[in-house]
Amino acid sequence: xxxxxxxxxxxxxxxxxxxxxxxxxxxxxxxxxxxxxxxxxxxxxxxxxxxxxxxxxxxxxxxxxxxxxxxxxxxxxxxxxxxxxxxxxxxxxxxxxxxxxxxxxxxxxxxxxxxxxxxxxxxxxxxxxxxxxxxxxxxxxxxxxxxxxxxxxxxxxxxxxxxxxxxxxxxxxxxxxxxxxxxxxxxxxxxxxxxxxxxxxxxxxxxxxxxxxxxxxxxxxxxxxxxxxxxxxxxxxxxxxxxxxxxxxxxxxxxxxxxxxxxxxxxxxxxxxxxxxxxxxxxxxxxxxxxxxxxxxxxx
Amino acid sequence: xxxxxxxxxxxxxxxxxxxxxxxxxxxxxxxxxxxxxxxxxxxxxxxxxxxxxxxxxxxxxxxxxxxxxxxxxxxxxxxxxxxxxxxxxxxxxxxxxxxxxxxxxxxxxxxxxxxxxxxxxxxxxxxxxxxxxxxxxxxxxxxxxxxxxxxxxxxxxxxxxxxxxxxxxxxxxxxxxxxxxxxxxxxxxxxxxxxxxxxxxxxxxxxxxxxxxxxxxxxxxxxxxxxxxxxxxxxxxxxxxxxxxxxxxxxxxxxxxxxxxxxxxxxxxxxxxxxxxxxxxxxxx
Numbered sequence: 141x142x143x144x145x146x147x148x149x150x151x152x153x154x155x156x157x158x159x160x161x162x163x164x165x166x167x168x169x170x171x172x173x174x175x176x177x178x179x180x181x182x183x184x185x186x187x188x189x190x191x192x193x194x195x196x197x198x199x200x201x202x203x204x205x206x207x208x209x210x211x212x213x214x215x216x217x218x219x220x221x222x223x224x225x226x227x228x229x230x231x232x233x234x235x236x237x238x239x240x241x242x243x244x245x246x247x248x249x250x251x252x253x254x255x256x257x258x259x260x261x262x263x264x265x266x267x268x269x270x271x272x273x274x275x276x277x278x279x280x281x282x283x284x285x286x287x288x289x290x291x292x293x294x295x296x297x298x299x300x301x302x303x304x305x306x307x308x309x310x311x312x313x314x315x316x317x318x319x320x321x322x323x324x325x326x327x328x329x330x331x332x333x334x335x336x337x338x339x340x341x342x343x344x345x346x347x348x349x350x351x352x353x354x355x356x357x358x359x360x361x362x363x364x365x366x367x368x369x370x371x372x373x374x375x376x377x378x379x380x381x382x383x384x385x386x387x388x389x390x391x392x393x394x395x396x397x398x399x400x401x402x403x404x405x406x407x408x409x410x411x412x413x414x415x416x417x418x419x420x421x422x423x424x425x426x427x428x429x430x431x432x433x434x435x436x437x438x439x440x
Numbered sequence: 441x442x443x444x445x446x447x448x449x450x451x452x453x454x455x456x457x458x459x460x461x462x463x464x465x466x467x468x469x470x471x472x473x474x475x476x477x478x479x480x481x482x483x484x485x486x487x488x489x490x491x492x493x494x495x496x497x498x499x500x501x502x503x504x505x506x507x508x509x510x511x512x513x514x515x516x517x518x519x520x521x522x523x524x525x526x527x528x529x530x531x532x533x534x535x536x537x538x539x540x541x542x543x544x545x546x547x548x549x550x551x552x553x554x555x556x557x558x559x560x561x562x563x564x565x566x567x568x569x570x571x572x573x574x575x576x577x578x579x580x581x582x583x584x585x586x587x588x589x590x591x592x593x594x595x596x597x598x599x600x601x602x603x604x605x606x607x608x609x610x611x612x613x614x615x616x617x618x619x620x621x622x623x624x625x626x627x628x629x630x631x632x633x634x635x636x637x638x639x640x641x642x643x644x645x646x647x648x649x650x651x652x653x654x655x656x657x658x659x660x661x662x663x664x665x666x667x668x669x670x671x672x673x674x675x676x677x678x679x680x681x682x683x684x685x686x687x688x689x690x691x692x693x694x695x696x697x698x699x700x701x702x703x704x705x706x707x708x709x710x711x712x713x714x715x716x717x718x719x720x721x722x723x724x725x
Contacts, residue, residue, distance in 0.1 A: 188546075306561055313558035316546065319535040320612070323507055324559035325527025371547035371596045 159396060167285045168402075172388040174297040175346045176358060180381030181304050182342050183363035184373075185335060189315045192360045193245060194231050194336070197252045199343050199352045201227035204255040206277045206347070207262035210270050216277055217292060217344050224340025227251070232333045280351035280403045282392065293345045300338055311335060312373060349388070354403045358384050361410035368417050383413065458521070460485050460620055460652050461506055465515035468501055475501050477514065479678045481671060483652050485619070488643075488666050490683075491656045493673035494716055499656045500536060502673060503622050506654070507533055520619065527559065532613030532651070536624040540605055544598035548589065548608040551597050553580050555612035583611040586648065587641050603634030607641055614645065621646070623655045627662055635662045642666070660687065661709045687712070 149155060160166055186195050205223025206216035230251060234244040263274050276284070285293075304311075313321040314328045322328045343355060350358055362383035366376040391406030459482040467477035475498040483489060491499045504510040506517055508524040517524040519531065532555070556579055557564070566573035584593045587607040592600055597608065606626055613621060623642065627635045643666040646653045657663060660670065660683065670686050672679040674695040679686050686692075687710055692700040701713040 305563055308563055309557065310559055310561060313554045316544070316551065317538070317554065319538065320533060320555070321559065323509060323526065323533045323535070324555075326559045367545045371545050371550070371594070373546060373550050 159393060164283055164285070165392075165396060167287065167290050168282045168392055169389070171285045171290050171293045171345075172282055172349050172392055173385060174293050175342075175349045176384035176388040177381060178297045178300045178304075178342050179346055179358040180362055180384040181377055182300065182339055183359040183384070184366065184377045184380045185311060185315060186339065186359060187363040187367060188312070189335070191339075192356070194248060195339055195343065195359055196356065197231070197248045198224045198227045198336070198340050199347065199355045200252045201255040202340075202343055202347060203277060203352045204259035204262065206352075207259045207266065207274065210273070211262055211266055216273075217289070217348070220277075220344035220347055221341060223255070224343050225337060227255075228333065228336035228340050232336055235332070236329065276351070277347060278351050278353050279401065280347060280349050280354060282349045282402050283395070285348055289348060293348070296341055296345045300342055303334075303338060307331060307334065350403050350406055354407045357387065357403075357407040357410040361414050362387065365414055365417050368421060383410075387413075459483055460520055461654075462518040463506070463515070464518075466505065466512050466517060467514040468498065468505055468510060469513040470501070470510075474513070474676055476673060476676045476678055479515070481678070481680055483620075483654065486646070486650045486652055488646050488653045488663075488668045489655065489671060490660055490663055490667045490669075491654060491671045491673065492660055492687075495658075497673045497675070499673050500624050502671070502678075503533075503624055503654060503656055507531060507622060529616045530618050531620045531622055532610075532616060532618035534606075534609050534613045534621075534623045534626055536656075537628050538609070539602065539629075540598045540600075542598045545596045546598075548593045548595060548597045548600065548604075549580060549584065552583055552593070552608055552612045552615055555583075555615040556580065579615055579617075583615040584608075586614055586645055587611045601634070602630050603637055606630065606634075606638050610638075610641065610645070614649070614651075617649070619651055621651045621653045623653065625656050625658060628658060639663050639666070664708065664710065683710075 160169070186192055201223045202220040203223075205219035205221075205226075207219070208223070209219030210216060231244075231248060234247050237244075263270075273281075275281075310321065310326045311331050313324070314326050314331045318328050342359070346355055346358055363376075363380040365383055366380035369379055370376050387406050387409040390409055391402050391404075394400075394405045395402030461481070461483040463479050463481040466479040466481075468475045479502070491502060493499050501510060505512060506519065506524055508517075508519075508526040508528065519525075519528060553576070556576055564573065564576075584590055587610050589604065589607045589611055592604055593608065597605060600608070610621075610623070610626065613623075621642075626642065627638055630638060639662045642653060642655065642663070645651070646666070655663060660667065664683065667683055669681060670683045672686050672692070672695060674692075675697065677695060679691055679695055687702055689700060689702045692702060692712065692715070696716065698714065698716075700715055703711040703713060705711060
């Protein structure tokens with residue numbers, strides 16, 4: 141096991157040189173950084189809007205899209221985005237029709253399962269050589285990203301970040317307080333759909349790094365941790381971006397040194413930090429409660 | 441420092457007697473059914489008006505029509521000399537009870553700030569325009585002080601009590617220094633003590649800022665001492681006047697078309713007996 145490890149020295153500079161020596165690692169770092177940047181921002185809104193399940197569904201529907209277009213010999217990212225777009229339309233229609241969240245959750249769940257089944261069928265229909273790349277769609281293949289993928293990722297990320305900066309404030313308003321936002325002239329419904337489209341685009345590019353199944357690690361976990369750390373929206377977005385970058389960079393480095401997959405490490409770092417932060421809050425809250433007890437007794 | 445800027449910005453009730461809101465022959469239809477019609481209403485600057493009536497009678501609809509959120513089917517509404525329109529910064533609006541879930545971890549101050557520029561596109565850059573950023577922060581502080589929410593404005597809003605949340609939402613509506621404050625059942629679902637507290641805040645705000653207040657209420661008693669006039673909405677009709685003129689056995693019996701008795705307790709509280717809780721024929725709000 142240890143024999144597979146890349147030898148490391150205690151010289152940090154030399155280690156970094158080893159890390160960035162190969163072109164595929166450079167590509168992995170560029171794509172990972174771009175994906176994490178956008179994921180940190182878009183994830184904050186996802187948690188705020190309580191749409192993490194919707195995001196998860198977009199990714200799963202994307203699986204059917206990716207496997208479907210592969211049958212036609214088209215690159216998976218196109219299928220991911222197109223299927224995500226369709227799913228966004230569906231989710232938007234459901235949200236407008238059924239105002240109760242639980243109802244729309246059930247409907248989303250039904251669509252999600254159906255599309256996974258469809259993806260399963262597409263995999264079955266496809267050739268054996270493609271079947272292996274299903275694995276990449278499910279869990280990501282960041283070390284296999286080529287120059288074209290990096291270009292596509294760079295353009296999508298630039299577009300995502302520019303649009304997000306323009307709509308950030310009204311989107312925040314509409315997410316927190318839709319009624320008042322509407323009274324202020326904010327186009328709440330259009331923003332809600334626009335957000336899902338952006339999410340579909342981010343999911344499509346993020347799948348290269350963490351795959352359909354591990355996408356939560358970049359989209360939801362950093363933003364959820366950020367909301368525990370601060371209650372200031374701008375700071376929370378910055379923390380969320382920083383965490384997404386940190387998990388990606390660390391995951392890539394450890395994944396390079398060890399023979400184990402990058403997606404596993406990114407997800408584990410995200411999960412570990414989440415558990416630490418939540419656990420820390422729980423311990424602190426119970427300490428505060430314990431120290432407050434005698435006072436309550438005193439006043440009674 | 442804050443007090444100075446406050447007096448400066450909120451000149452109490454001006455002497456111009458043109459009404460801030462004028463509804464002429466207003467009617468609203470929702471889903472092919474007339475909610476109310478032939479409504480005449482003129483709200484004077486600084487006036488405190490309670491909008492009363494059974495559930496589903498169209499109280500909120502009246503507020504929304506004034507905000508330009510629902511179109512009229514007949515007549516017209518003028519707000520500060522212009523036709524009613526959505527996004528009017530001179531009306532501060534607190535819609536019907538919204539409760540922030542306990543897991544909403546956004547500080548109250550940021551929620552208040554949304555009232556100022558939450559609808560604007562793009563991001564403000566505080567380091568490029570430090571004066572503008574400072575001014576905006578001062579405005580937010582001013583509104584928070586006005587409702588007495590300074591002690592908890594930086595705590596996550598989901599962890600605050602219903603009364604504290606409501607005060608911050610009123611601050612959000614006040615942050616543009618509106619000349620009209622439109623509040624939809626702001627006392628609903630608060631306990632008795634908080635009802636008194638929030639009612640007191642609204643009374644004080646209307647005095648200090650000189651803003652006209654339109655308040656939709658289920659129960660007139662918590663605000664009875666502050667109210668100048670009441671607008672009673674029932675059966676597609678509207679009755680406007682001083683509370684002691686409108687909330688009477690005669691007027692309400694005529695509005696509802698059934699015998700209704702209005703009693704006055706020794707402490708001045710009004711009890712309406714025989715009032716239908718729901719408008720039977722209607723469901724739209």
